[in-house]
Amino acid sequence: MISTIDATLRELTPLIIGTVTRRYGDFSGAEDAVQEALIAAATQWPHSGVPDNPRVWLTQVALRRMVDRIRSDSARRAREAHAADAWVRDRTTDDAEPQSEEDDTLTLFFMCCHPALTTASSIALTLRAVGGLTTGEIAAAFFVPEATMAQRISRAKQTIRSSGAQFALPKADERTSRLPAVLHVLCLIFNEGYASSAGQSLQRLDLSSEAIRLARMLRALQPDDGEAAGLLALMLLTDARRPARIGSIGELIPLGEQDRSLWIEAEISEGIALLSNVLPAGKVGPYQLQAAIAAVHDEARSAEKTDWAQILALYDLLQEVSDNPMITLSRAVADAMVHGPERALQRVETLTSDPRLGKHHRVDAVRAHLLELSGRTQAAAEHFRSAAKKTNSVPERNYLLTKAARLSDGTTCS
Amino acid sequence: MKYILMMLGTKAGFESYLQWSKEDLERNITFMRDLAAALRNEGVLVSTEGLAFPNEAKVVRAGPDGVPITDGVFPESKEFLAGYWIVDVDSDEDAYRIAARISAAPAGGGLKGSMPIEVRRIMSGAEEFSSE
Numbered sequence: 001m002i003s004t005i006d007a008t009l010r011e012l013t014p015l016i017i018g019t020v021t022r023r024y025g026d027f028s029g030a031e032d033a034v035q036e037a038l039i040a041a042a043t044q045w046p047h048s049g050v051p052d053n054p055r056v057w058l059t060q061v062a063l064r065r066m067v068d069r070i071r072s073d074s075a076r077r078a079r080e081a082h083a084a085d086a087w088v089r090d091r092t093t094d095d096a097e098p099q100s101e102e103d104d105t106l107t108l109f110f111m112c113c114h115p116a117l118t119t120a121s122s123i124a125l126t127l128r129a130v131g132g133l134t135t136g137e138i139a140a141a142f143f144v145p146e147a148t149m150a151q152r153i154s155r156a157k158q159t160i161r162s163s164g165a166q167f168a169l170p171k172a173d174e175r176t177s178r179l180p181a182v183l184h185v186l187c188l189i190f191n192e193g194y195a196s197s198a199g200q201s202l203q204r205l206d207l208s209s210e211a212i213r214l215a216r217m218l219r220a221l222q223p224d225d226g227e228a229a230g231l232l233a234l235m236l237l238t239d240a241r242r243p244a245r246i247g248s249i250g251e252l253i254p255l256g257e258q259d260r261s262l263w264i265e266a267e268i269s270e271g272i273a274l275l276s277n278v279l280p281a282g283k284v285g286p287y288q289l290q291a292a293i294a295a296v297h298d299e300a301r302s303a304e305k306t307d308w309a310q311i312l313a314l315y316d317l318l319q320e321v322s323d324n325p326m327i328t329l330s331r332a333v334a335d336a337m338v339h340g341p342e343r344a345l346q347r348v349e350t351l352t353s354d355p356r357l358g359k360h361h362r363v364d365a366v367r368a369h370l371l372e373l374s375g376r377t378q379a380a381a382e383h384f385r386s387a388a389k390k391t392n393s394v395p396e397r398n399y400l401l402t403k404a405a406r407l408s409d410g411t412t413c414s
Numbered sequence: 415m416k417y418i419l420m421m422l423g424t425k426a427g428f429e430s431y432l433q434w435s436k437e438d439l440e441r442n443i444t445f446m447r448d449l450a451a452a453l454r455n456e457g458v459l460v461s462t463e464g465l466a467f468p469n470e471a472k473v474v475r476a477g478p479d480g481v482p483i484t485d486g487v488f489p490e491s492k493e494f495l496a497g498y499w500i501v502d503v504d505s506d507e508d509a510y511r512i513a514a515r516i517s518a519a520p521a522g523g524g525l526k527g528s529m530p531i532e533v534r535r536i537m538s539g540a541e542e543f544s545s546e
Contacts, residue, residue, distance in 0.1 A: 143416075148457055393537065
Protein backbone atom coordinates (compact mmCIF):
# COMPACT_ATOMS: atom_id res chain seq x y z
CA MET A 1 0.00 0.00 0.00
CA ILE A 2 1.21 3.48 -0.70
CA SER A 3 1.21 5.95 2.18
CA THR A 4 -1.06 9.00 2.36
CA ILE A 5 1.91 11.28 1.71
CA ASP A 6 2.86 9.35 -1.41
CA ALA A 7 -0.73 9.39 -2.62
CA THR A 8 -0.97 13.16 -2.11
CA LEU A 9 2.31 13.76 -3.91
CA ARG A 10 1.33 11.59 -6.84
CA GLU A 11 -2.01 13.30 -7.27
CA LEU A 12 -0.51 16.78 -7.17
CA THR A 13 2.45 16.08 -9.50
CA PRO A 14 0.80 16.69 -12.90
CA LEU A 15 -1.01 19.79 -11.62
CA ILE A 16 2.18 21.40 -10.36
CA ILE A 17 4.14 20.49 -13.49
CA GLY A 18 1.35 22.23 -15.42
CA THR A 19 1.58 25.38 -13.30
CA VAL A 20 5.38 25.61 -13.44
CA THR A 21 5.55 24.79 -17.15
CA ARG A 22 3.07 27.50 -17.99
CA ARG A 23 4.92 30.02 -15.85
CA TYR A 24 8.31 29.38 -17.49
CA GLY A 25 7.42 27.77 -20.79
CA ASP A 26 9.96 25.00 -20.21
CA PHE A 27 8.39 21.58 -19.71
CA SER A 28 11.69 19.76 -19.30
CA GLY A 29 13.01 22.13 -16.62
CA ALA A 30 9.66 22.30 -14.85
CA GLU A 31 9.41 18.53 -14.75
CA ASP A 32 12.87 18.31 -13.13
CA ALA A 33 12.05 21.09 -10.64
CA VAL A 34 8.83 19.33 -9.59
CA GLN A 35 10.69 16.04 -9.21
CA GLU A 36 13.09 17.79 -6.82
CA ALA A 37 10.17 19.30 -4.91
CA LEU A 38 8.60 15.84 -4.61
CA ILE A 39 11.80 14.38 -3.22
CA ALA A 40 12.06 17.30 -0.75
CA ALA A 41 8.48 16.69 0.38
CA ALA A 42 8.99 12.94 0.70
CA THR A 43 11.99 13.49 2.98
CA GLN A 44 10.64 16.46 5.01
CA TRP A 45 6.93 15.78 5.47
CA PRO A 46 7.23 12.56 7.47
CA HIS A 47 9.11 14.61 10.14
CA SER A 48 7.62 18.08 9.86
CA GLY A 49 4.10 16.92 9.09
CA VAL A 50 2.10 17.55 5.93
CA PRO A 51 1.73 21.32 5.35
CA ASP A 52 -1.76 22.84 5.56
CA ASN A 53 -1.77 23.41 1.85
CA PRO A 54 0.49 20.76 0.25
CA ARG A 55 -0.15 22.12 -3.19
CA VAL A 56 1.03 25.64 -2.39
CA TRP A 57 4.07 24.22 -0.57
CA LEU A 58 5.07 22.04 -3.55
CA THR A 59 4.43 24.79 -6.07
CA GLN A 60 6.58 27.24 -4.12
CA VAL A 61 9.44 24.77 -3.72
CA ALA A 62 9.25 23.80 -7.39
CA LEU A 63 9.20 27.44 -8.51
CA ARG A 64 12.19 28.20 -6.29
CA ARG A 65 14.09 25.24 -7.78
CA MET A 66 13.16 26.44 -11.22
CA VAL A 67 14.57 29.89 -10.48
CA ASP A 68 17.74 28.29 -9.05
CA ARG A 69 18.11 26.28 -12.19
CA ILE A 70 17.78 29.27 -14.45
CA ARG A 71 20.29 31.24 -12.34
CA SER A 72 22.89 28.50 -12.12
CA ASP A 73 22.61 27.60 -15.74
CA SER A 74 25.69 28.67 -17.66
CA ALA A 75 23.50 29.40 -20.64
CA ARG A 76 21.35 31.51 -18.39
CA ARG A 77 20.85 34.36 -20.77
CA ALA A 78 19.71 32.08 -23.53
CA ARG A 79 17.33 30.34 -21.16
CA GLU A 80 15.89 33.58 -19.88
CA ALA A 81 15.38 34.86 -23.36
CA HIS A 82 13.71 31.57 -24.21
CA ALA A 83 11.54 31.79 -21.08
CA ALA A 84 10.56 35.34 -21.89
CA ASP A 85 9.59 34.34 -25.41
CA ALA A 86 7.64 31.44 -24.10
CA TRP A 87 5.98 33.63 -21.51
CA VAL A 88 4.78 35.99 -24.19
CA ARG A 89 3.73 33.11 -26.39
CA ASP A 90 1.88 31.42 -23.55
CA ARG A 91 0.05 34.62 -22.66
CA THR A 92 -1.11 34.81 -26.24
CA THR A 93 -2.26 31.21 -26.38
CA ASP A 94 -3.74 31.52 -22.89
CA ASP A 95 -5.91 34.38 -24.04
CA ALA A 96 -7.08 32.47 -27.05
CA GLU A 97 -7.75 29.22 -25.24
CA PRO A 98 -7.62 29.27 -21.46
CA GLN A 99 -6.28 25.99 -20.05
CA SER A 100 -7.74 24.48 -16.91
CA GLU A 101 -5.97 22.18 -14.46
CA GLU A 102 -7.66 19.16 -16.00
CA ASP A 103 -6.33 20.29 -19.37
CA ASP A 104 -2.82 20.42 -17.90
CA THR A 105 -2.97 16.78 -16.85
CA LEU A 106 -4.43 15.73 -20.16
CA THR A 107 -1.76 17.79 -21.97
CA LEU A 108 0.87 15.91 -19.98
CA PHE A 109 -0.57 12.54 -21.00
CA PHE A 110 -0.25 13.52 -24.66
CA MET A 111 3.17 15.07 -24.19
CA CYS A 112 4.57 11.97 -22.46
CA CYS A 113 3.17 9.70 -25.18
CA HIS A 114 4.46 11.90 -27.99
CA PRO A 115 4.83 9.99 -31.29
CA ALA A 116 8.56 10.87 -31.50
CA LEU A 117 9.32 8.81 -28.38
CA THR A 118 10.12 5.11 -28.05
CA THR A 119 7.58 3.17 -26.02
CA ALA A 120 10.09 2.58 -23.21
CA SER A 121 10.66 6.36 -22.91
CA SER A 122 6.95 7.13 -23.02
CA ILE A 123 6.33 4.66 -20.24
CA ALA A 124 9.06 6.14 -18.04
CA LEU A 125 8.06 9.74 -18.65
CA THR A 126 4.34 9.06 -18.09
CA LEU A 127 5.08 7.37 -14.79
CA ARG A 128 7.20 10.29 -13.66
CA ALA A 129 5.31 13.34 -14.96
CA VAL A 130 1.72 12.10 -14.73
CA GLY A 131 2.13 9.36 -12.14
CA GLY A 132 4.41 11.35 -9.83
CA LEU A 133 6.82 8.47 -9.26
CA THR A 134 10.48 9.16 -8.59
CA THR A 135 13.16 8.07 -11.02
CA GLY A 136 14.39 5.61 -8.38
CA GLU A 137 10.97 4.00 -8.08
CA ILE A 138 10.58 3.69 -11.84
CA ALA A 139 14.10 2.28 -12.20
CA ALA A 140 13.41 -0.32 -9.51
CA ALA A 141 10.10 -1.25 -11.13
CA PHE A 142 11.88 -2.04 -14.40
CA PHE A 143 15.03 -3.53 -12.83
CA VAL A 144 17.22 -0.94 -14.47
CA PRO A 145 19.89 1.21 -12.73
CA GLU A 146 18.67 4.63 -11.65
CA ALA A 147 21.32 6.38 -13.79
CA THR A 148 20.04 4.60 -16.90
CA MET A 149 16.43 5.49 -16.13
CA ALA A 150 17.39 9.12 -15.45
CA GLN A 151 19.07 9.25 -18.85
CA ARG A 152 16.10 7.65 -20.54
CA ILE A 153 13.81 10.31 -19.09
CA SER A 154 16.11 13.20 -19.87
CA ARG A 155 16.57 12.02 -23.46
CA ALA A 156 12.82 11.66 -23.83
CA LYS A 157 12.43 15.28 -22.80
CA GLN A 158 15.15 16.34 -25.24
CA THR A 159 13.32 14.51 -28.00
CA ILE A 160 10.09 16.30 -27.13
CA ARG A 161 11.89 19.64 -27.07
CA SER A 162 13.52 19.12 -30.44
CA SER A 163 10.23 17.97 -31.93
CA GLY A 164 9.00 21.49 -31.20
CA ALA A 165 5.97 20.30 -29.23
CA GLN A 166 4.27 23.06 -27.24
CA PHE A 167 2.78 22.63 -23.80
CA ALA A 168 -0.76 22.95 -25.04
CA LEU A 169 -3.68 20.61 -25.32
CA PRO A 170 -3.88 19.13 -28.82
CA LYS A 171 -7.01 20.09 -30.77
CA ALA A 172 -9.98 17.75 -30.52
CA ASP A 173 -9.31 15.82 -33.77
CA GLU A 174 -5.62 15.45 -32.96
CA ARG A 175 -6.58 14.21 -29.50
CA THR A 176 -8.74 11.54 -31.10
CA SER A 177 -5.94 10.39 -33.37
CA ARG A 178 -3.32 10.37 -30.61
CA LEU A 179 -5.38 8.83 -27.84
CA PRO A 180 -4.66 5.23 -28.96
CA ALA A 181 -0.94 5.85 -28.31
CA VAL A 182 -1.71 7.03 -24.77
CA LEU A 183 -3.96 4.02 -24.15
CA HIS A 184 -1.25 1.74 -25.54
CA VAL A 185 1.32 3.11 -23.09
CA LEU A 186 -1.04 2.61 -20.12
CA CYS A 187 -1.77 -0.88 -21.37
CA LEU A 188 1.97 -1.66 -21.47
CA ILE A 189 2.44 -0.36 -17.91
CA PHE A 190 -0.38 -2.61 -16.76
CA ASN A 191 1.08 -5.58 -18.62
CA GLU A 192 4.51 -4.98 -17.14
CA GLY A 193 3.07 -4.98 -13.63
CA TYR A 194 0.97 -8.02 -14.37
CA ALA A 195 3.95 -9.85 -15.79
CA SER A 196 6.02 -9.19 -12.69
CA SER A 197 3.37 -10.37 -10.26
CA ALA A 198 4.75 -13.86 -10.71
CA GLY A 199 6.20 -13.80 -7.23
CA GLN A 200 9.82 -13.18 -8.20
CA SER A 201 9.85 -9.68 -6.81
CA LEU A 202 7.33 -8.93 -4.12
CA GLN A 203 8.65 -5.54 -3.05
CA ARG A 204 8.41 -4.17 -6.55
CA LEU A 205 6.14 -1.20 -6.95
CA ASP A 206 2.79 -2.36 -8.20
CA LEU A 207 2.74 -1.12 -11.77
CA SER A 208 -0.66 -2.67 -12.49
CA SER A 209 -2.33 -0.64 -9.75
CA GLU A 210 -0.48 2.43 -10.99
CA ALA A 211 -1.72 1.76 -14.53
CA ILE A 212 -5.27 1.42 -13.22
CA ARG A 213 -4.91 4.71 -11.34
CA LEU A 214 -3.65 6.46 -14.49
CA ALA A 215 -6.42 4.90 -16.58
CA ARG A 216 -8.95 6.21 -14.04
CA MET A 217 -7.46 9.70 -14.38
CA LEU A 218 -7.59 9.51 -18.15
CA ARG A 219 -11.15 8.21 -18.08
CA ALA A 220 -12.17 11.16 -15.87
CA LEU A 221 -10.46 13.58 -18.27
CA GLN A 222 -11.97 12.04 -21.40
CA PRO A 223 -15.41 11.01 -20.11
CA ASP A 224 -16.91 10.84 -23.59
CA ASP A 225 -14.31 8.47 -24.96
CA GLY A 226 -15.55 4.89 -24.98
CA GLU A 227 -12.06 3.45 -25.45
CA ALA A 228 -10.63 5.21 -22.37
CA ALA A 229 -13.45 3.60 -20.39
CA GLY A 230 -12.92 0.33 -22.28
CA LEU A 231 -9.25 0.17 -21.33
CA LEU A 232 -10.03 0.86 -17.66
CA ALA A 233 -12.69 -1.86 -17.72
CA LEU A 234 -10.30 -4.29 -19.42
CA MET A 235 -7.64 -3.64 -16.77
CA LEU A 236 -10.10 -4.12 -13.90
CA LEU A 237 -11.65 -7.27 -15.36
CA THR A 238 -8.17 -8.73 -15.95
CA ASP A 239 -6.70 -7.62 -12.63
CA ALA A 240 -9.63 -9.26 -10.85
CA ARG A 241 -8.12 -12.66 -11.71
CA ARG A 242 -4.63 -11.83 -10.52
CA PRO A 243 -4.84 -13.78 -7.21
CA ALA A 244 -5.70 -16.96 -9.11
CA ARG A 245 -3.29 -16.94 -12.03
CA ILE A 246 -0.01 -18.22 -10.59
CA GLY A 247 0.38 -21.69 -9.09
CA SER A 248 2.60 -23.06 -6.34
CA ILE A 249 5.69 -23.60 -8.48
CA GLY A 250 5.28 -20.25 -10.24
CA GLU A 251 3.47 -21.69 -13.23
CA LEU A 252 0.79 -19.77 -15.04
CA ILE A 253 -2.69 -21.15 -14.36
CA PRO A 254 -4.89 -20.75 -17.45
CA LEU A 255 -8.33 -19.21 -17.11
CA GLY A 256 -10.11 -22.54 -17.39
CA GLU A 257 -8.29 -24.00 -14.39
CA GLN A 258 -8.31 -21.00 -12.04
CA ASP A 259 -9.98 -21.08 -8.63
CA ARG A 260 -12.68 -18.53 -9.34
CA SER A 261 -13.46 -17.98 -5.68
CA LEU A 262 -10.15 -16.06 -5.52
CA TRP A 263 -11.24 -13.52 -8.13
CA ILE A 264 -11.75 -9.96 -6.90
CA GLU A 265 -15.51 -9.35 -6.96
CA ALA A 266 -15.29 -5.56 -6.56
CA GLU A 267 -13.10 -5.16 -9.66
CA ILE A 268 -15.40 -7.38 -11.70
CA SER A 269 -18.50 -5.37 -10.81
CA GLU A 270 -16.75 -2.06 -11.42
CA GLY A 271 -15.51 -3.23 -14.82
CA ILE A 272 -18.92 -4.50 -15.83
CA ALA A 273 -20.63 -1.30 -14.67
CA LEU A 274 -18.18 0.78 -16.73
CA LEU A 275 -18.84 -1.33 -19.80
CA SER A 276 -22.61 -1.21 -19.40
CA ASN A 277 -22.31 2.58 -19.46
CA VAL A 278 -20.25 2.89 -22.62
CA LEU A 279 -21.24 -0.05 -24.80
CA PRO A 280 -24.69 1.33 -25.70
CA ALA A 281 -23.13 4.70 -26.60
CA GLY A 282 -22.37 3.64 -30.16
CA LYS A 283 -18.88 3.39 -31.66
CA VAL A 284 -17.28 0.34 -30.07
CA GLY A 285 -13.49 0.05 -30.20
CA PRO A 286 -11.05 -2.80 -29.57
CA TYR A 287 -10.51 -2.11 -25.85
CA GLN A 288 -14.25 -2.16 -25.16
CA LEU A 289 -14.59 -5.43 -27.06
CA GLN A 290 -11.66 -7.05 -25.28
CA ALA A 291 -13.17 -5.86 -22.00
CA ALA A 292 -16.53 -7.34 -23.00
CA ILE A 293 -14.83 -10.70 -23.67
CA ALA A 294 -13.08 -10.50 -20.28
CA ALA A 295 -16.46 -9.71 -18.70
CA VAL A 296 -18.10 -12.80 -20.18
CA HIS A 297 -15.29 -14.93 -18.70
CA ASP A 298 -15.50 -13.17 -15.34
CA GLU A 299 -19.27 -13.62 -15.13
CA ALA A 300 -19.07 -17.40 -15.57
CA ARG A 301 -19.33 -19.17 -12.22
CA SER A 302 -17.25 -22.04 -13.58
CA ALA A 303 -15.19 -22.65 -16.71
CA GLU A 304 -17.91 -25.00 -17.99
CA LYS A 305 -20.54 -22.29 -17.68
CA THR A 306 -18.60 -19.92 -19.97
CA ASP A 307 -20.82 -18.49 -22.70
CA TRP A 308 -18.46 -19.31 -25.59
CA ALA A 309 -21.03 -18.45 -28.26
CA GLN A 310 -21.13 -14.89 -26.96
CA ILE A 311 -17.35 -14.75 -26.78
CA LEU A 312 -17.10 -15.96 -30.37
CA ALA A 313 -19.55 -13.28 -31.49
CA LEU A 314 -17.48 -10.64 -29.70
CA TYR A 315 -14.28 -11.90 -31.38
CA ASP A 316 -16.03 -11.53 -34.74
CA LEU A 317 -16.76 -7.89 -33.92
CA LEU A 318 -13.20 -7.42 -32.69
CA GLN A 319 -11.82 -8.77 -35.96
CA GLU A 320 -13.84 -6.17 -37.81
CA VAL A 321 -12.31 -3.24 -35.91
CA SER A 322 -8.78 -4.52 -35.49
CA ASP A 323 -6.59 -6.29 -38.00
CA ASN A 324 -4.45 -8.31 -35.64
CA PRO A 325 -3.61 -11.99 -36.20
CA MET A 326 -3.46 -12.43 -32.40
CA ILE A 327 -7.22 -11.88 -32.38
CA THR A 328 -7.73 -14.52 -35.06
CA LEU A 329 -5.72 -16.85 -32.88
CA SER A 330 -7.81 -16.21 -29.78
CA ARG A 331 -10.96 -16.43 -31.86
CA ALA A 332 -9.92 -19.92 -32.93
CA VAL A 333 -10.09 -21.08 -29.31
CA ALA A 334 -13.61 -19.68 -28.93
CA ASP A 335 -14.58 -21.28 -32.24
CA ALA A 336 -13.31 -24.64 -31.03
CA MET A 337 -15.31 -24.35 -27.83
CA VAL A 338 -18.49 -23.71 -29.82
CA HIS A 339 -18.01 -25.82 -32.97
CA GLY A 340 -15.33 -28.33 -31.99
CA PRO A 341 -11.58 -28.19 -32.68
CA GLU A 342 -11.28 -29.37 -36.32
CA ARG A 343 -12.17 -26.21 -38.22
CA ALA A 344 -10.32 -24.06 -35.69
CA LEU A 345 -7.19 -26.19 -36.17
CA GLN A 346 -7.30 -25.60 -39.91
CA ARG A 347 -7.65 -21.86 -39.32
CA VAL A 348 -4.61 -21.86 -37.02
CA GLU A 349 -2.55 -23.76 -39.61
CA THR A 350 -3.09 -20.92 -42.07
CA LEU A 351 -1.94 -18.45 -39.41
CA THR A 352 1.47 -20.08 -39.11
CA SER A 353 2.45 -18.42 -42.38
CA ASP A 354 1.42 -14.92 -41.23
CA PRO A 355 4.70 -12.99 -40.93
CA ARG A 356 3.20 -10.69 -38.26
CA LEU A 357 2.87 -13.63 -35.90
CA GLY A 358 6.31 -14.81 -36.85
CA LYS A 359 7.46 -17.49 -34.51
CA HIS A 360 5.19 -16.38 -31.70
CA HIS A 361 4.79 -19.06 -29.06
CA ARG A 362 1.03 -18.53 -28.83
CA VAL A 363 0.49 -20.09 -32.24
CA ASP A 364 2.00 -23.33 -30.95
CA ALA A 365 0.24 -23.01 -27.61
CA VAL A 366 -3.18 -22.60 -29.23
CA ARG A 367 -2.47 -25.43 -31.65
CA ALA A 368 -1.49 -27.65 -28.74
CA HIS A 369 -4.64 -26.72 -26.88
CA LEU A 370 -6.84 -27.53 -29.89
CA LEU A 371 -5.01 -30.82 -30.54
CA GLU A 372 -5.60 -31.76 -26.92
CA LEU A 373 -9.31 -30.99 -27.31
CA SER A 374 -9.42 -33.26 -30.34
CA GLY A 375 -7.81 -36.08 -28.37
CA ARG A 376 -4.44 -36.07 -30.15
CA THR A 377 -2.41 -35.94 -26.95
CA GLN A 378 0.98 -36.85 -28.43
CA ALA A 379 0.84 -34.09 -31.04
CA ALA A 380 -0.51 -31.70 -28.42
CA ALA A 381 2.46 -32.43 -26.13
CA GLU A 382 4.87 -31.72 -29.01
CA HIS A 383 3.30 -28.35 -29.69
CA PHE A 384 3.24 -27.44 -26.00
CA ARG A 385 6.98 -28.14 -26.02
CA SER A 386 7.69 -26.02 -29.08
CA ALA A 387 5.67 -23.19 -27.49
CA ALA A 388 7.78 -23.59 -24.32
CA LYS A 389 10.91 -23.24 -26.43
CA LYS A 390 9.70 -19.94 -27.88
CA THR A 391 8.18 -18.13 -24.93
CA ASN A 392 10.06 -15.45 -23.08
CA SER A 393 8.03 -15.75 -19.91
CA VAL A 394 9.11 -17.91 -16.99
CA PRO A 395 5.61 -18.71 -15.60
CA GLU A 396 4.33 -19.46 -19.07
CA ARG A 397 7.25 -21.78 -19.83
CA ASN A 398 6.65 -23.57 -16.54
CA TYR A 399 3.00 -24.01 -17.46
CA LEU A 400 3.68 -25.19 -21.02
CA LEU A 401 6.33 -27.70 -19.91
CA THR A 402 4.22 -29.17 -17.10
CA LYS A 403 1.28 -29.37 -19.49
CA ALA A 404 3.38 -31.28 -22.04
CA ALA A 405 4.78 -33.54 -19.35
CA ARG A 406 1.30 -34.34 -18.04
CA LEU A 407 0.09 -35.24 -21.52
CA SER A 408 3.12 -37.45 -22.22
CA ASP A 409 2.80 -39.19 -18.86
CA GLY A 410 -0.86 -39.80 -19.64
CA THR A 411 -0.05 -41.49 -22.94
CA THR A 412 2.72 -43.72 -21.63
CA CYS A 413 0.80 -44.82 -18.53
CA SER A 414 -2.52 -45.68 -20.14
CA MET B 415 12.69 -6.17 -23.03
CA LYS B 416 16.04 -7.17 -21.72
CA TYR B 417 18.76 -8.87 -23.71
CA ILE B 418 22.20 -10.17 -22.85
CA LEU B 419 24.87 -9.56 -25.48
CA MET B 420 27.81 -11.87 -24.98
CA MET B 421 31.23 -11.45 -26.49
CA LEU B 422 32.80 -14.85 -27.03
CA GLY B 423 36.34 -15.87 -27.85
CA THR B 424 38.46 -18.99 -28.11
CA LYS B 425 41.61 -19.46 -26.09
CA ALA B 426 43.62 -18.60 -29.21
CA GLY B 427 41.69 -15.36 -29.52
CA PHE B 428 42.47 -14.42 -25.93
CA GLU B 429 46.16 -15.30 -26.50
CA SER B 430 46.38 -13.07 -29.56
CA TYR B 431 44.90 -10.17 -27.56
CA LEU B 432 47.94 -10.44 -25.29
CA GLN B 433 50.16 -9.72 -28.30
CA TRP B 434 48.36 -6.56 -29.44
CA SER B 435 50.34 -3.33 -29.84
CA LYS B 436 49.95 -0.54 -27.34
CA GLU B 437 48.00 1.52 -29.90
CA ASP B 438 45.63 -1.34 -30.65
CA LEU B 439 45.02 -1.93 -26.95
CA GLU B 440 44.40 1.74 -26.28
CA ARG B 441 41.98 2.03 -29.17
CA ASN B 442 40.11 -1.05 -27.99
CA ILE B 443 39.97 -0.03 -24.33
CA THR B 444 38.85 3.51 -25.14
CA PHE B 445 36.22 2.16 -27.50
CA MET B 446 34.79 -0.15 -24.84
CA ARG B 447 34.72 2.57 -22.21
CA ASP B 448 33.03 5.05 -24.56
CA LEU B 449 30.54 2.44 -25.68
CA ALA B 450 29.44 1.72 -22.10
CA ALA B 451 29.09 5.45 -21.45
CA ALA B 452 27.09 5.88 -24.66
CA LEU B 453 24.71 3.04 -23.83
CA ARG B 454 24.17 4.44 -20.33
CA ASN B 455 23.58 7.83 -21.84
CA GLU B 456 21.03 6.41 -24.26
CA GLY B 457 19.10 5.04 -21.31
CA VAL B 458 19.42 1.37 -22.31
CA LEU B 459 22.31 -0.06 -20.29
CA VAL B 460 21.36 -2.35 -17.41
CA SER B 461 24.84 -3.67 -16.68
CA THR B 462 28.11 -4.66 -18.28
CA GLU B 463 31.13 -6.56 -17.06
CA GLY B 464 34.37 -7.75 -18.55
CA LEU B 465 35.68 -11.13 -17.47
CA ALA B 466 39.19 -12.16 -16.45
CA PHE B 467 41.24 -14.22 -18.90
CA PRO B 468 40.03 -17.82 -19.12
CA ASN B 469 43.35 -19.45 -18.26
CA GLU B 470 42.15 -19.98 -14.69
CA ALA B 471 38.58 -20.89 -15.72
CA LYS B 472 37.17 -23.95 -13.99
CA VAL B 473 34.09 -26.04 -14.44
CA VAL B 474 32.69 -27.09 -11.10
CA ARG B 475 30.31 -29.95 -10.30
CA ALA B 476 28.83 -31.13 -7.02
CA GLY B 477 30.58 -34.30 -5.86
CA PRO B 478 28.89 -37.08 -3.85
CA ASP B 479 28.72 -35.04 -0.63
CA GLY B 480 28.36 -31.71 -2.31
CA VAL B 481 32.14 -31.38 -2.32
CA PRO B 482 33.19 -29.39 -5.39
CA ILE B 483 34.86 -31.30 -8.20
CA THR B 484 36.76 -28.93 -10.45
CA ASP B 485 37.98 -29.45 -13.95
CA GLY B 486 40.04 -27.05 -16.02
CA VAL B 487 40.72 -29.08 -19.12
CA PHE B 488 38.87 -27.70 -22.13
CA PRO B 489 38.99 -28.50 -25.83
CA GLU B 490 40.83 -25.86 -27.88
CA SER B 491 37.64 -25.01 -29.75
CA LYS B 492 35.70 -24.06 -26.61
CA GLU B 493 34.40 -20.51 -26.64
CA PHE B 494 34.79 -18.52 -23.47
CA LEU B 495 32.79 -15.50 -22.39
CA ALA B 496 34.96 -12.39 -22.56
CA GLY B 497 32.37 -9.90 -21.40
CA TYR B 498 28.68 -9.12 -21.48
CA TRP B 499 26.24 -6.24 -21.76
CA ILE B 500 22.65 -6.38 -20.50
CA VAL B 501 20.46 -3.85 -22.29
CA ASP B 502 16.80 -2.90 -22.01
CA VAL B 503 15.36 -2.00 -25.43
CA ASP B 504 12.07 -2.11 -27.35
CA SER B 505 12.83 -4.83 -29.91
CA ASP B 506 15.10 -7.61 -31.17
CA GLU B 507 16.33 -5.25 -33.90
CA ASP B 508 17.41 -2.66 -31.33
CA ALA B 509 19.40 -5.36 -29.53
CA TYR B 510 21.02 -6.50 -32.80
CA ARG B 511 22.05 -2.93 -33.61
CA ILE B 512 23.80 -2.61 -30.26
CA ALA B 513 25.44 -6.02 -30.74
CA ALA B 514 26.80 -4.84 -34.10
CA ARG B 515 28.24 -1.74 -32.43
CA ILE B 516 29.99 -3.95 -29.87
CA SER B 517 31.18 -6.32 -32.58
CA ALA B 518 32.86 -3.45 -34.41
CA ALA B 519 35.25 -2.84 -31.48
CA PRO B 520 38.73 -2.20 -32.93
CA ALA B 521 40.71 -5.40 -33.46
CA GLY B 522 44.46 -5.98 -33.44
CA GLY B 523 46.71 -4.78 -36.24
CA GLY B 524 44.72 -1.56 -36.66
CA LEU B 525 41.85 -3.51 -38.17
CA LYS B 526 38.15 -2.88 -37.74
CA GLY B 527 36.69 -5.57 -35.53
CA SER B 528 33.95 -8.10 -36.19
CA MET B 529 33.80 -10.22 -33.04
CA PRO B 530 30.86 -12.63 -32.77
CA ILE B 531 28.30 -11.36 -30.26
CA GLU B 532 25.71 -13.83 -29.04
CA VAL B 533 22.34 -12.15 -28.42
CA ARG B 534 19.85 -13.80 -26.07
CA ARG B 535 16.60 -12.59 -24.61
CA ILE B 536 16.26 -12.55 -20.85
CA MET B 537 13.12 -14.20 -19.51
CA SER B 538 10.37 -12.11 -17.98
CA GLY B 539 7.07 -12.68 -16.22
CA ALA B 540 3.79 -13.52 -17.94
CA GLU B 541 1.92 -10.78 -19.74
CA GLU B 542 -1.79 -11.15 -19.88
CA PHE B 543 -3.05 -9.55 -23.05
CA SER B 544 -1.37 -8.43 -26.21
CA SER B 545 -1.69 -4.73 -26.73
CA GLU B 546 -0.58 -4.43 -30.33
